[in-house]
Amino acid sequence: MRDIRLGRRRILIDGVPSLVMSGEVHYFRLAVRDWGDRLDRLVEAGCTAVATYMPWLVHELPDGSVDLTGKTGGHRDLTGFLDLAAGRGLAVIARPGPFVMAELKNEGIPYRVYERHPHVHPVTWDGAPAPTRTIDYLAPAFLEEVDAWYAAIMPVLAERLAPNGGPVAAVQLDNEVGMLSWVSNSPDLTDGVLADFAAWSGGAFGGLSPRGPSGPGSLAFHHALGDYNRDRYARYFAFLRERAEAYGVRGVPYLVNIHGTGGGRGRTYPIGISQLYRAYRGQPQLTSGSDHYLGDLTVGNVADLYVGNAFMAAVHDADQPLTSLEFEAGTGDYGEDLALMVPPSALELKTRLCVAQGNRLINYYLFAGGVNPPLDLPAGDGNDRVAFTGERHGFAAPVDPEGRTGPAFAAIRSVLSAVRGAAELLADMDEEHDDVALGFVPDHYLTEYAYPGDAERRAVVADLERFRGMGSRDVLARALLLAGFSFPAVDLQEDFGPGRVLVLGSATTLAAPVQRRLAAYVLDGGRLLLAGMLPGRDTDGAPCTILAEALGLSAGTPVEGTAEFFPSVRAEGRAEVRVGVLQHLSAPEAEVLVREAVSGAPVGVRVRAGSGQAIVLTCDYPCHLDFWTGLLALLGARPRHTHDAPVPGIVVTSTAGPGGQRLVHLLNVSPVDQSLVLSRDGRPLFGGRGIDLPARSGLMLPEGVGELAWSTCELAGPGLLRRRGTGDAAQVGERLLTWPDDPAARGRTVRLDQERPAPGHSTPSNGS
Structure with a gap:
């Protein structure tokens, strides 16, 4: 029996802070005779846990019954797989859906659910059917079906929970909730959802057509729709947890998977945080886990991963640790076309960065490939299998479908050897931060929906996408990280106190409450670096210059570079540089730091307001590390x-x-x-x-x-x-x-008789 709890942003196993290193193995894609080998490969790699989806689509039979013991096929013997993992001392991270994705058809939902309840497939803008196989999460008919699925699977997990002497150490609720409607820009707009939204908003948008909002009030509507969905998803997760607990799953942590990376970048990852954080923030024994597919880790995207972790932590409570539930492993050749080949070193770099930032659980996904079994009833869709990837699945994994190990396997084994060497320390350590914090505005990521016919909404989204988070051209966060700063993030939609220099990538849209907080922060002695545009409007499009007025600033219309116009700026004592966009500032009492090269108009100033100060930079200055460290030094912040x-x-x-x-x-x-x-x-x-x-x-x-x-x-x-x-x-x-x-x-440990320096450095007087 083991007691597994979340506390102090740690995973406590029998009261001891612990790291959990896991790999994803899909039993339903493997012959039973291969289960032991794949679990042995996990142990060999240094993992202490196995994670697996438990697909409703796989376990439900044509008559609606559920097989979890393998009576109708070995690939359905979930109980046998759990017991085999327990026999090898592996903890289990259970992922029973109802949605599981994993390239399964219907995202893992049985065909029967759609056939019996066609209305659960939502409509979206202009009443069109949603283009993805998503479902209205709160449709009563769907919740009844989910309850029946949980009634079948949760007792199996409950019998094998760690507190009961079994291997199941944590349970993930659903998977990537809200992702499908976001990536297709297709919010659920069924009649039931619209009625619920009207009640939630107090009927504030009765004059708009929610299925085709444009014109006056559309910006406020879009903002409210995103915020409403946060509540909707929170209610859905609350239902799932309540039903899981009702069927006996109590005493282990619950997990929520955060989606959002794409194209080797994490710039959109905070959209997933924005969508789901209300569902888990402050919820006892529940935390979020990242789901990232960044490919290689390079100078260009290392800040994406760092900031993603920081933004996750910014909306966690004091007990919720960071975890990663889908930590990309393998070559990245998902299409078997050799269009992408991620070097094994990426696994080492990403693992090292995540454990340094306090990730207590990492699940390598996908660790082992397999074979997609046939559907019980032919679908007539070209392959009649449970997934759309063909027969073989996970061909890019460290262990391929035939059980052969590739370079990524050796990389995992190598980095986990290093992690194990310091595991007792890492499990009970926290990252040390410099005198800088990156501002996180969750509402800047309420951009998942934009009615195609609303040009004003599209323009606002484009503005937010350009300047938010990591800053224009991602320079802000990249410069901080590569200049040596280690930094947390701060949720600016919640109250925050004085302390670190606050750094914010700002668009022209910034909600009035956030502007008021920032203005009060500076006036009360805070230090602010604002990079991007000077905010001038609220989320509903109304003029809002609370922060600008507090700083004694005003700004002109942004000036864009074109194929024939090349705006350039010059910082004091530095060469002229070209920028893509700039905004002139009027700042009669300010110290000018950066000017437009031709007109001399200020585009970067330092102001004192109240007992605090701010630097406002309204151009997308390049990633010259000494320039950015110089700005922060003016505010009293230097990297340790x-x-x-x-x-x-x-x-x-x-x-x-x-x-x-x-x-x-x-x-x-x-x-x-x-x-x-x-x-x-x-x-x-x-x-x-x-x-x-x-x-x-x-x-x-x-x-x-x-x-x-x-x-x-x-x-x-x-x-x-x-x-x-x-x-x-x-x-x-x-x-x-x-x-x-x-x-x-090479290849051995030796004593030092005489120390010598590394190339290019002097010999130290002594060492250890």
């Missing part, structure tokens, strides 16, 4: 960690635990090998020793751990150090050679 690496691409942060123990996390996401000396608050770390960091690699270096003052080797476990790239370890107290280019260091 600095280094002398010659090429941008080093990410550095640190985690700290009880008693002053610390891990310094270094990533090189650049494509070149780098050598650097790392400093904290201006003082060299690790005795000033140079650290070699090959291209696309990472390190977790200990400080103040037990008797160890510091080391440029990673931990191999309590009291052990390990050389990078080998399995060799030595007791703390042995002095280890750490330069991978030294022939004596």
Whole structure:
């Protein structure tokens, strides 16, 4: 029996903070004889848990009965698979839907549900049928069907919960709720939803046609529709949890999967957070998990992952930890066309960054491929199987459908070896942050719906998409991270206090309550860096200049670059640079920092207001790291960690635990090998020793751990150090050679008789 709880943003197993490293294995896509092998591969890779979807579509038979014991086919023997996992000491993360996606037809919902209740398939704009196989989540007929499915599967899980001595350690409720209607820009607008929306909004939009809103009031309507859906999804999750608990699933954490990455980027990921955070924020023993498909991790998208984690944490309560429920694994060749090949190093980089930011659970998806079984009744859709991917599925996974391991398997095994070496520390550590926080405005991501016939709505969405979150051209967050800052995010729609310099990528639309909070923050002594456009309107399109007036500023119409017009700006003491957009500022009392090159009009100013100050930059200035660190230095913020690496691409942060123990996390996401000396608050770390960091690699270096003052080797476990790239370890107290280019260091652990510097650095006087 195990007690599994969420507390202090940790996963507590029998009261002990723990990391859970998992891989997704779909039993229903494997022959029973292969289950043991795939679970053994999980253990070999270093995982401690297995996650799996449990598809309603697979387990329901044509007569409506449910087979969970394999009576009608081994691929349905869920109980057998759970028991096999338990026998190997693996925890189970159960994902029973009702939606599961996973390339299954109907997203895992039985055909019968649609055939018996055709009205649960929603209509959308202009009364057209929704183009995806989604469902009106709160349709009574659908909820009755879901209750019947839960009545079948939840008792099976309840019997095998960890508190009852079984393997089931957590249960995910549904999957990617709201994603299908978002990606198709097709909100559910059935008669029932419209009636519910009218009641929720107090009939405020009776003058508009909700199925085709445009014209006066449409901006307010679109905003309200997105906010209404947050409540709708929250009610749906509450129903699922209540029914799961009614059927005995109590005493383990519940999970909600957050969708939103695409095209190798995470710029739209906060849309998923915005849609669903009301469903889990503040809910006991329930937390969210990321679902990210970023492909490689590079200088271009590393900030996407970092900011995604930070925004998730910004809407968690004090007990809810970060998790990742679909952590992309494998080559990324999902179409079997060799159009994409993700290097194995991406797995290492993404894993290292996520554990540094406090992810307590990572589920590698998909860990093992398999075969899609046939449907019981032919669908006449070209393959008559449960999924639309053909016979083989998961061909890009670390373990392919035939059980062969690929390069990604070795990458998972390697990085999990490093994570296990520091797992006891990581499980009870929190990321240390600099004197900077990134502002998160969830309502800036209420852009999932825009009526195609409403030009004004489309223009507002485009403006928000351009400037929100990570800033225009993503420069704001990327510059922070690659300049050495480690930072949290702050939900600006909730009350926040003084403290760190607040950095916000701002569009021309910013809700009046948020403007009031920011104005009060600065007037009361806060420090603000606003980059993008000076806000001038509320979410309903009405003029709103509360923040501008508090700062003593006004702004002109944005000036756009074109194929024949190249707006350029010049910062004090710097070369002129071209920008894509700028906005002139009127700031009679301000210190001008950046001007338009030709007119000399201010586009970047520093103002003092009340007892605080703000820097407002109204152009998309390039990602010149020294420019951005200079702005923040004017506001009194500097990164604790600095280094002398010659090429941008080093990410550095640190985690700290009880008693002053610390891990310094270094990533090189650049494509070149780098050598650097790392400093904290201006003082060299690790005795000033140079650290070699090959291209696309990472390190977790200990400080103040037990008797160890510091080391440029990673931990191999309590009291052990390990050389990078080998399995060799030595007791703390042995002095280890750490330069991978030294022939004596390859493949073994050696003592140091005489230390030498890394290339390009001086010899330290002593080391550890």
